[in-house]
Amino acid sequence: ETGVTQTPRHLVMGMTNKKSLKCEQHLGHNAMYWYKQSAKKPLELMFVYSLEERVENNSVPSRFSPECPNSSHLFLHLHTLQPEDSALYLCASSQTRVVAEAFFGQGTRLTVV
Amino acid sequence: KQEVTQIPAALSVPEGENLVLNCSFTDSAIYNLQWFRQDPGKGLTSLLLIQSSQREQTSGRLNASLDKSSGRSTLYIAASQPGDSATYLCAVKSGGADGLTFGKGTHLIIQP
Numbered sequence: 001e002t003g004v005t006q007t008p009r010h011l012v013m014g015m016t017n018k019k020s021l022k023c024e025q026h027l028g029h030n031a032m033y034w035y036k037q038s039a040k041k042p043l044e045l046m047f048v049y050s051l052e053e054r055v056e057n058n059s060v061p062s063r064f065s066p067e068c069p070n071s072s073h074l075f076l077h078l079h080t081l082q083p084e085d086s087a088l089y090l091c092a093s094s095q096t097r098v099v100a101e102a103f104f105g106q107g108t109r110l111t112v113v
Numbered sequence: 114k115q116e117v118t119q120i121p122a123a124l125s126v127p128e129g130e131n132l133v134l135n136c137s138f139t140d141s142a143i144y145n146l147q148w149f150r151q152d153p154g155k156g157l158t159s160l161l162l163i164q165s166s167q168r169e170q171t172s173g174r175l176n177a178s179l180d181k182s183s184g185r186s187t188l189y190i191a192a193s194q195p196g197d198s199a200t201y202l203c204a205v206k207s208g209g210a211d212g213l214t215f216g217k218g219t220h221l222i223i224q225p
Contacts, residue, residue, distance in 0.1 A: 002158065033212050042117070043202070045212035055211050090156055099144045099164070099206070102213060104157040 003027040006091050006105035013081065014113055021076040021108045023091030031097040032074040034066060037088040037107070049074060050097040081112045115140045115207045119216035127224050128195055134188040134219045136203030141181050147213065148177050148188050149202040157202065161188070193223045 004025045013019050025032060034046040048055040049068040063085075065077040074091055088107045094100040116139045126132055136146070145164045149157040161170045161177040163186070169178040176189040190197060200220050204213035 002156070004156075006156075035212070040217070042217050043204075043213075043215040045214075048211040088154075092157075097211060101145075101159060101162045102147060102204075103159060104149070106156040107154075109154065 002103045002105065004091055004093055004103050004105035006089075006108050008108060009106060010109045010111075012111045012113060013078070015081060015083070017081075018077070018079040020078065021089055021091075021110075023074040023076075023105055025072055025074075025091075025093040025103070027093055027095075027103060029093040029095050029100075029103075030071060031094045031100070032068060032071075033092040033094075033102070034074065034076050035090040035092060035104075037090060039087075043090065047076075048097065055097075078110075081110075083112050086110055086112045115143075115205060115210065115214045117203055117205055117214050117216035119201075119203050119219050121219060122217065123220040123222075125222040125224060126193060128193060130193050131189070131191050132193055132221075134190070134201050134203075134221070136186040136188070136216055138184045138186075138205050138214075140207055141184050142208045143181065144206040144208060146177075146179055146186050146203065146205050148175075148186075149204065151200045151202060151218070153200075160201075195223045195225045197221065198223050 047066040067075040090107045091105045094102045120135045148160045163179045174191040200218040202218045204215045
C-alpha cells in the first residue's frame, strides 16, 4: 500500500464512450501526476498538478482531460479515445513538484475497443 | 532533453547470486534519481531515492549508487531471491522539467 489509490483497476471502453479515471492520495502531498505506460515504451508524463494548479503539457491529445478538485484527488476524463490509447495509466504524488520522492498507485488498465 | 537508458533489458540468474543493474542518463543536472520495482500489471513501488548530493543509499539487500558527473547509477541486489523477480525501473528528476524521466526497465528473473 503506497497511499495512492486508483479506481477502477480495469476499464474497457468503446471509442465513443466517456469515462473517468480517479486517483486519491492519503499522503498530504502537494503535487499529483498522470503517467501513461504503453508496451515496450518508457513511462510518459501526461499531466502535473501542483497545489491544484495544472502545468500544461501540450503533447497530450485533447481527448484526455485532467481535473484536480483538491490536493487529494485527481481525475482523468476520457472521451472519443482511439485503440492506441490502450495502456496502463498510473497516478503518482510527491510532497513537492521539485525535490521529493514519488509514490505511485496500482494503475488503471485501459482497453479501448 | 533528458534520456534514461537501462542495461541490460532482461536478466535471468540463479537464486543466491549478487547482481547489478545499470542506469545512465544524458543530462547530469538532476535533482534526484529513484529506483522502482514493478510487478506484472501492477503499479510502481519505490525502492530507493538518491538526492543529487548523495553518493549511495541502502535498504536491506539493496544498494543504489549515483555518479552524477558521469550520468550513471547502479542498483546492487545481494543474495537474490525468487521474490525479487520483477521489472526494475530507474527514473530521474531533472532541473527545469516536471515529473520523472524513466528508462525502459530491466526485466529480472531469479531462478529457484
